[in-house]
Each structure stands twice: as structure tokens, then as C-alpha cells.
Amino acid sequence: MTSELERTIAGTGIGQGVAVGVVARMSDPLPEPADTPSTRSQAEESERARVSLGVVARELEARGQSAGGAAKDVLEAQAMMAEDPMLSDAIDEALAAGKTAERAVFEAFASFRDQLVAMGGYLGERAADLDDVSQRVIADLGGVAAPGVPNPEHPFILVARDLAPADTAMLDLDKVLGLITSDGGPTSHTAILAREKSIVAVVGAADATGLAEGTRVVLDAAAGIVIADPSDEQVADAERRIAERKAAAVAPVTPGALADGTAIPLLANLGSSAGAQAAADAGAEGVGLFRTEFLFLDAGGSAPTVEQQKEHYIRLLEAFGGKKVVVRVLDAGADKPLQFLNDAHEENPALGLRGLRALRASEDILREQLTALAEADAATDAELWVMAPMVSTVEETRYFVALAREFGIKTAGVMVEVPSLALLADKVAAESDFASIGTNDLTQYTLAADRMLGSVAAFQDPWHPAVLRLVGEVGAAGAAAGKPVGICGEAAADPLLAVVLVGLGATSLSMSTPALVDVRASLLTFTLDEARHLAGIALAADGAAESRAAVAAAALTLKEARS
Incomplete structure (x- = not known):
């Protein structure tokens, strides 16, 4: 008999959703093209490669236009990969050696893929995008369909090694109940687009490769698990939770608050002004983290001008007129290198010249950004707050606040x-x-565990008492000084952990837009005294798993006592 443990597959949940359905597996990738000499001339093979690269680029652009939102940006970036001059040069080099167009494309993309994997972090996560473009070009060259999402007549839960952005962006959400990938992490494009589309997903579930077509599963993103061949009780519990989430989603949107009326503003994390309206519609009371680095990453080889930045900031601030908008100045370095700021090789970039350190080394970029923010603030009526990333000393704090004041940041x-x-x-x-x-x-720096490194992913858990103790230190200091303390990391999107963070002194919570509904409902379940009680239980635990389990048990006891 198969044990419950053997039927449970662990991964990283994206969001708090639950789904029940049968597995449909993604088709296998195309086989590696044979490394045999071409029977065509080099000019003929070059023309074949050029045409197929163009066909794939145009298809990706068209899909991006159709999908819109973050998917549009991702797919346009993929289209640029297909026509990248450096990749074209690598293809030409292979063709000059007598390779077929299929083999030349395969080798060129594989070489660049390996380079991204070696870089790790955010860039390492982009390696799968190159694989997808390569497969699409090789398929076009061969006159066959590129591997893609299956299309059964019934709703299904999709299982794949990983999903390409082009596939994720075009999923039929009337049929796809959820996603399970064996590869990828919380920053993969699958995860990013799953969050945007509110798709129930578990990524990085290595054992999912063993799930057979047609297997019934419970996909529990909140717990980060997949249950194969679930019992009737497990299915009933999942369906109850699905119904509860649907009811919460259509409930009237109210400001974030605890059960005793203590206000806890719920804010949105945004990477561009494009998501502002959706966040406002979901009840975001402002923006708790606006990541400006994406504006710089999209600018190419030079920083965006003051006017370009100002225009972008004005759009964001106007979308949240009268509300708080917290903007983080450029956070570059580590997994987000910028040629014009700091692209020097570092052995350990997470501990190198990043965040405010990099900005101080190129202060003109920081001054231009503060100029643009101050001018955008003057042109709108939102409540602009500006913060610096990766600050590690009191002196750095003093430096940034003084410089912001110099530009009129209030x-x-x-x-x-x-x-x-x-x-x-x-x-x-x-x-x-x-x-x-x-x-x-x-969490990364407290537990000495690279947040992008799968081998130490188990340490990357904000439930760890050591992390929570540091949060409590900041919360207590903020309360003593009468200063606000917000949370803008992924921890704020965990409904139960959000209550603990409030108990530790957080005065606001900022998260991805889809998480707002669940966190709002969770806060309304507990009073401030109860939140503090749960925080004390979390701090008393020995580790992250013990902390989570103890708080969950205590929260259930509190709920049962009231029912």
C-alpha cells in the first residue's frame, strides 16, 4: 500500500490557491539535432537559419501583444533573444564549420544558456527562455510543431519540466486548473506569470516527473505540496478551501485591519506602473514597494534620462492619487547587473557592490533618480516615500536621508x-x-543561504525564529521612536505569517496583488493581542518548520475557541 508520505510531492507554492484535477503532461522537448555535416551550402543554411529566427521572433511578438501585461514584456525579450547579434554571430561560426542550421542554432543557444546558468541568480533563471527559443527555431527549421501545452477536452493540471513564457502567457485558464513544474524557482518566469494570472502553481517539485498522465492530484500552493491519488477526505478539504477563497474574492474590499479594528494598511509590490490599476482594483491602499530597477534594466546600455524616469513615476503616482507610494531607488548588482553602473565580475556578488553601495560609487545616477522622483512628486498629489536598498550601517542611513532631503524628498x-x-x-x-x-x-543573509541557489532553498524560509527575531528588533525600535515599519518581502504574502509579522511590530504589509485577498481575510481573524501571542510562539521555536507548525496549531486553537 502506498503511504501518504509517498503520495506527497514537495515544491515551492506560488500564492495560496488550491486546485483539484487530473494531470496532463507537457510534450517532451525535441531531440538534439544530429551533429552531421550539412549537404547544403553555407549560404543556404545561413538563409534557412535567418528566416526561422525571424519567424519565431515575429510569433513571440504577436503572442506578447495578445497576452499583454508582464507577459508582453517577457515575450518581447524572448523575441530579442531570437535576433540577438551575438547569437547570430555564434550561429554563423558554426555554419562556417559545416554544421546544419538546426545544429548551429542548437549549439549557439546552448553555449549562451550555459553562460547564464554559470552566472546564477536572476540571469540563471533566464536560461530556460533560451531553451524555448532554440526549440521553436529548430521546430520551424524542421517543419514540425514546437513542443507546447496539451489540449485535452477536459480541465486539467499541467505538469512540465518548466514552462516557457510563450506557453504560460497563452494558457487557456478555463481549462488549466493549475501548474506543476519539476524545475524553476520563485523567480522563474513560470512563477512570475503564475502570480500575475493568479494561477495555482507549485514549482521546483522535482518528484513531479513521476506523475503519470491522468493521475488525480490535489495541488496545494499554500502548503507547497502536490498530493497524488488523494483520499476522499483530502479532496473534500481542498474543495472546501477553494469555495472559501472564491467567497473571499468576491467579498467587499475593505482596508486592511485586525479583528479588533487595528488598521494594517495592505499595499502592493509593483515593478512598473502597468500593474497599478489592477492593484488598486484589488484593494491595495497604496504601493509599499515600487521596484525602479526594471525601468533601468529595460533602458539598455545607458541609464534612462531624468525626463524618462519622471514620466514613468508620474504615471505611477497618478494611479494612486492621495495614497502612499513607496519607491525604492535603483537596486542593482548581484542578480541584476547593469553595464552602466556595476558590471564588474565579483566572486560573491550578493555580498559585493550592490544597492546603495553601487549608487554611492556612481552618485550621479542616484542624484538623477532623486531629481526625477522629486519632480514627479511635485506634479502629483500622491504621498511619495523614497527608500534606499541594501543599507547596512547607520552612516549609510544618514547619508541617504540627507541626500534625499537635499532634493526635497519629504x-x-x-x-x-x-x-x-x-x-x-x-x-x-x-x-x-x-x-x-x-x-x-x-532571510538570505541571516541564514547564509543564497536565495537563488536551489541546493540551499530549504534554508530560505522567513519563518525561521532568527529572522523573526530581527524583524521584532526593527518593530520594537519603530514603535519606540514612533516610526512606521513596513514589510515588503514575500513573507508579507503568507496569510498566517503576515499575522505574526504584525505581532512583531509591522505597521503595514506590502505584497503581490493576488495575495491581497488572502492576507486581508487572515488579518480579520485575529486581534492585536492574539497576533502578539502567535509571534511569541514563533520566536520560541527552534527552526522554521517548528515555528510554522506551532503557530498554525495555536491559530487553529484560537479559531476553535471562538466558534
Whole structure:
């Protein structure tokens, strides 16, 4: 008999959704083209490659136009990959050696893929995008269909090694109940687009490769697990939770608050002004983290001008007229290198010249950004707050706040992502107007576990008492100084952990738009005293798993006592 443990597959859940359905598997990738000499001339093979690369680029652009949103940006980036001059040169080099167009494309894309994998982090996650473009070009060259999403007549849960952006963007959401991938992580394009489309997903579930076509599963993103061949009780529990989430989604949108009326503003994390309206419609009370690096990453080899930045910031601020908008100045370096800021090789870039350190080394870029933000602020009626990333000392805090004041920024603060700053939170609170805790990096640096490295993913858990103790230090310092303390990392999107964070002193929570509904409902279940009680239980635990389990049990006891 198969045990429950053997039927449970662990991964990383995206969002808090639950789905029940049968598995449909993604088709296998095309086989590697044979490495045999071409029977055509080099000119003929070159023309074949050029035409197919163009066909794929135009198809990806068309899909992007159809999909819109973040998918449009992702697919347009893929289209640019297909016609990248460096890749074209590598293809030409292989063709000159007598390769077929299929083999030349395969080798050129594989070489660039390996380079991205070696870089790791955000760029490493983009390697799968190159694989997808390569497969599409080779398929076009061979006159066959590229591997893609199956199309059964019934709703299904899609299982794949990983999903290409072009496939994720065009999923039929009336049929696809959820996604399971064996590869990928929380920053993969599959995860990013699943969040945007509110698709129930579990990624990085390595054992999902063993799920057979037609197997019935419960996909529990909240728990980060997949249950194969679930029992009737497990299916009934999942269906109950699905119904509860649907009811919460259509409930009237109210400001974030605890059961006793304590206000906890719920804000949105955004990477561009394009998502502002959707966030406002979902009840976001403002923006708790606007990531400006994507504006710079899209600018190519030079920084965007003051006018270009100002135009972008004005669109964002106008979308949240009268509400708080927290903008993070450029956070480059580590997994987001920029040629015009810091593209020098570093052995350990996560501990190198990144965030505010990189901006101080190129202060003209920081000054231009503050100029654009101040001018956008003057042109709108939103409440602009500006913060610096990767601040590790009191001196850096003092430097940034003084510089922001020089440009007329009225509310200037810092992100707490480095343990040293959390341990000096009382001094930081005396120098800045607010603090915002980035739990992703704070967890990475506290547990010494690279947040992009799959081999240490188990350590990347904000439920760990060591991380929560640092959050509590910042919360206590903020309360003593009368300064706001926000949370803008992924931890804020965990409905139960959000309650614990409030119990530790967080005065606002910022998250991806789809998480707002679940977190709002969770906060309304507990009073401030109960949140503090749950926080105490979390701090008393030995590790992340124990912390999560103890709080979940205590929360259930509190709910049962009221029913």
C-alpha cells in the first residue's frame, strides 16, 4: 500500500490557491539535432537559419501583444533573444564549420544558456527562455510543431519540466486548473506569470516527473505540496478551501485591519506602473514597494534620462492619487547587473557592490533618480516615500536621508535587508523617517543561504525564529521612536505569517496583488493581542518548520475557541 508520505510531492507554492484535477503532461522537448555535416551550402543554411529566427521572433511578438501585461514584456525579450547579434554571430561560426542550421542554432543557444546558468541568480533563471527559443527555431527549421501545452477536452493540471513564457502567457485558464513544474524557482518566469494570472502553481517539485498522465492530484500552493491519488477526505478539504477563497474574492474590499479594528494598511509590490490599476482594483491602499530597477534594466546600455524616469513615476503616482507610494531607488548588482553602473565580475556578488553601495560609487545616477522622483512628486498629489536598498550601517542611513532631503524628498527611509541594520534598529529609527523590511534578503543573509541557489532553498524560509527575531528588533525600535515599519518581502504574502509579522511590530504589509485577498481575510481573524501571542510562539521555536507548525496549531486553537 502506498503511504501518504509517498503520495506527497514537495515544491515551492506560488500564492495560496488550491486546485483539484487530473494531470496532463507537457510534450517532451525535441531531440538534439544530429551533429552531421550539412549537404547544403553555407549560404543556404545561413538563409534557412535567418528566416526561422525571424519567424519565431515575429510569433513571440504577436503572442506578447495578445497576452499583454508582464507577459508582453517577457515575450518581447524572448523575441530579442531570437535576433540577438551575438547569437547570430555564434550561429554563423558554426555554419562556417559545416554544421546544419538546426545544429548551429542548437549549439549557439546552448553555449549562451550555459553562460547564464554559470552566472546564477536572476540571469540563471533566464536560461530556460533560451531553451524555448532554440526549440521553436529548430521546430520551424524542421517543419514540425514546437513542443507546447496539451489540449485535452477536459480541465486539467499541467505538469512540465518548466514552462516557457510563450506557453504560460497563452494558457487557456478555463481549462488549466493549475501548474506543476519539476524545475524553476520563485523567480522563474513560470512563477512570475503564475502570480500575475493568479494561477495555482507549485514549482521546483522535482518528484513531479513521476506523475503519470491522468493521475488525480490535489495541488496545494499554500502548503507547497502536490498530493497524488488523494483520499476522499483530502479532496473534500481542498474543495472546501477553494469555495472559501472564491467567497473571499468576491467579498467587499475593505482596508486592511485586525479583528479588533487595528488598521494594517495592505499595499502592493509593483515593478512598473502597468500593474497599478489592477492593484488598486484589488484593494491595495497604496504601493509599499515600487521596484525602479526594471525601468533601468529595460533602458539598455545607458541609464534612462531624468525626463524618462519622471514620466514613468508620474504615471505611477497618478494611479494612486492621495495614497502612499513607496519607491525604492535603483537596486542593482548581484542578480541584476547593469553595464552602466556595476558590471564588474565579483566572486560573491550578493555580498559585493550592490544597492546603495553601487549608487554611492556612481552618485550621479542616484542624484538623477532623486531629481526625477522629486519632480514627479511635485506634479502629483500622491504621498511619495523614497527608500534606499541594501543599507547596512547607520552612516549609510544618514547619508541617504540627507541626500534625499537635499532634493526635497519629504519622507526618506531605508530597507532593512542586512542583519547589521536590524541589530542597530534603534539608531536607524532615529535617523530615518521609516523602515521597510525586505524579508527575502534578510532571510538570505541571516541564514547564509543564497536565495537563488536551489541546493540551499530549504534554508530560505522567513519563518525561521532568527529572522523573526530581527524583524521584532526593527518593530520594537519603530514603535519606540514612533516610526512606521513596513514589510515588503514575500513573507508579507503568507496569510498566517503576515499575522505574526504584525505581532512583531509591522505597521503595514506590502505584497503581490493576488495575495491581497488572502492576507486581508487572515488579518480579520485575529486581534492585536492574539497576533502578539502567535509571534511569541514563533520566536520560541527552534527552526522554521517548528515555528510554522506551532503557530498554525495555536491559530487553529484560537479559531476553535471562538466558534
